[in-house]
Amino acid sequence: METLRITKADLNERNEYTRSRDLEFEGHIEIEASLGWVKILGLIRAAGGLSIEAGSSIEAGSSIKAGLSIEAGTSIKAGWSIEAGSSIKAGLSIEAGESIKAGWSIRCKAKLTVKLRIFAGLCTWRLPKPEQQVIECAELTEGAVCFGTLKLLEAPKKEGK
Numbered sequence: 357m358e359t360l361r362i363t364k365a366d367l368n369e370r371n372e373y374t375r376s377r378d379l380e381f382e383g384h385i386e387i388e389a390s391l392g393w394v395k396i397l398g399l400i401r402a403a404g405g406l407s408i409e410a411g412s413s414i415e416a417g418s419s420i421k422a423g424l425s426i427e428a429g430t431s432i433k434a435g436w437s438i439e440a441g442s443s444i445k446a447g448l449s450i451e452a453g454e455s456i457k458a459g460w461s462i463r464c465k466a467k468l469t470v471k472l473r474i475f476a477g478l479c480t481w482r483l484p485k486p487e488q489q490v491i492e493c494a495e496l497t498e499g500a501v502c503f504g505t506l507k508l509l510e511a512p513k514k515e516g517k
Contacts, residue, residue, distance in 0.1 A: 357404045358383035364391060371395055385422075387412050389429065406440075408432070410447070425460075442479075443488075450493075460488040465509065470499030477504050 360381045368374050371394055378398035379385065385402040387394055389409035399418040400406065406422040408414050410429030419436045420426065426438065428446040438444060439457045446464040455472050456462060459479045468474070468491070477489025491501055494509045 359404075360385050362387045362391075362394065364388065367391065367394065372397060379416075384424075387414060393431075413448075456499075460484060461490045461492065462504070463490070463492040465494060467495045467497050468493035468499070469497045472499065473502045474499050475503040 360383060362373065362385065366373060366375060371392060373379055373394065373396045379396045380401045382403045384404035385400070385406050387408040390411035393413045393415055396416045400414065400416045400420045402422045404422070405424035406420065406426045408428035412429055413431040414420070414428060415433040417435050419439070420432065420434045421439045423441045425442045426432065426440045426444045430447050431449045432438060432446045433451045435453045437455045437457070438450065438452045441459045443460040444450065444456065444458045444462045448465055449467045450456065450462070450464045451469040453471055455474070456470050457475045457478055460477060462474065462476045474491055476491045477484040479488065489504045490507050491504045492507045492509060496506060
């Protein structure tokens with residue numbers, strides 16, 4: 357499967373993807389490290405995985421969908437839904453305007469915010485293991501866990517406290 361790599365050269369001064377409104381690719385999509393918030397005005401769809409390296413975060417105007425996993429060094433944000441064939445993982449936070457659906461687990465170190473429903477462990481080709489049905493975060497600020505097991509992590513410690 358081919359890989360499309362997004363670099364600073366693909367973004368304008370507002371950090372918006374400039375090649376098209378939507379980012380769709382029949383392979384893997386990688387976003388280079390240290391770009392800050394990379395904004396896609398429409399949807400993001402990767403037939404393979406979506407990987408956002410450390411120091412970069414992704415924001416989509418509508419939905420984010422990957423055939424495999426979605427992994428971000430920092431944060432993931434979508435106006436509508438976030439969906440992955442396997443796991444969704446972010447170094448800090450995950451936010452979706454409507455729902456999050458994952459074939460396996462959902463993990464972030466800080467806040468998980470979803471306006472409506474959260475599903476983890478929706479693998480349809482075999483029975484997922486219990487650890488593949490976990491929704492792990494330090495704080496669930498909004499949203500209802502409809503499928504999966506919520507596991508609250510210890511909140512990250514702040515410097516000097």
